[in-house]
Amino acid sequence: MATSDGPGRQVLTYLESGRNLVGCAGGAIGLGLHFAGLGGAWWPGVVAALYAAGALLTPGPKTDPRPGDPELDALAAYLRTVPLPPAARVDGLLDALRAAGPGPAAGRRIVRDGLPLAVAGYLRARTWQPWAGADDPAPEAELAREVGLLAAQLG
Known part of the structure; x- marks a missing residue:
């Protein structure tokens, strides 16, 4: 970095x-x-x-006009390897992040912190789901809720 x-x-x-x-x-x-x-x-x-x-x-080095893209591409590549529920609409959030471009600081926070933490929480919850109580929310629903909140931050 x-x-x-x-x-x-x-x-x-x-x-x-x-x-x-x-x-x-x-x-x-x-x-x-x-x-x-x-x-x-x-x-x-x-x-x-x-x-x-x-x-x-001498001209300076070529810079990527969208500096957030390598991080977003790396995150998207990782998320393709994770079994995520389609109802969580993670792909929709990734598309919205690509469309927003590098400008919004909220997008960088989502790529660096928000979405990785939401997916990590989902994976941990799935691991412990056999021992969860009947009142505990489903991991898929929690991930969908987090992705919705992140999409709202993006605007």
């Missing part, structure tokens, strides 16, 4: 980036000019300027 990367990992990421590599190529050209006798006493400035020009003019 990007937020858990420490400063050391961020430095390594930059060192491996295309911007740094193009900047280094510009700096190498500056060194070549110095060894060819051009640049005079200003050669360190020429090297630095060529590095900076290469690093600043």
Whole structure:
């Protein structure tokens, strides 16, 4: 996860980036000019300027326009492996999350916390269902209720 990367990992990421590599190529050209006798006493400035020009003019990395998609796709892939009741309408919630896009913060909370917790609770309740009392709600009904609440949060 990007937020858990420490400063050391961020430095390594930059060192491996295309911007740094193009900047280094510009700096190498500056060194070549110095060894060819051009640049005079200003050669360190020429090297630095060529590095900076290469690093600043190189386009940045392509970013995903919908940053929540990898998490949503991973969650959907996991949920396909779980035997969920169709009455819970989990697929409908996933479709609504895809349609909402990355904008709403509620969608990110649902993908990261709400839906995984609801499914985990459903799976635990199914495990303990043989020992549940007659008054306990059905796990399927509880999951459907939670999914409904999550859909309402999404708007």
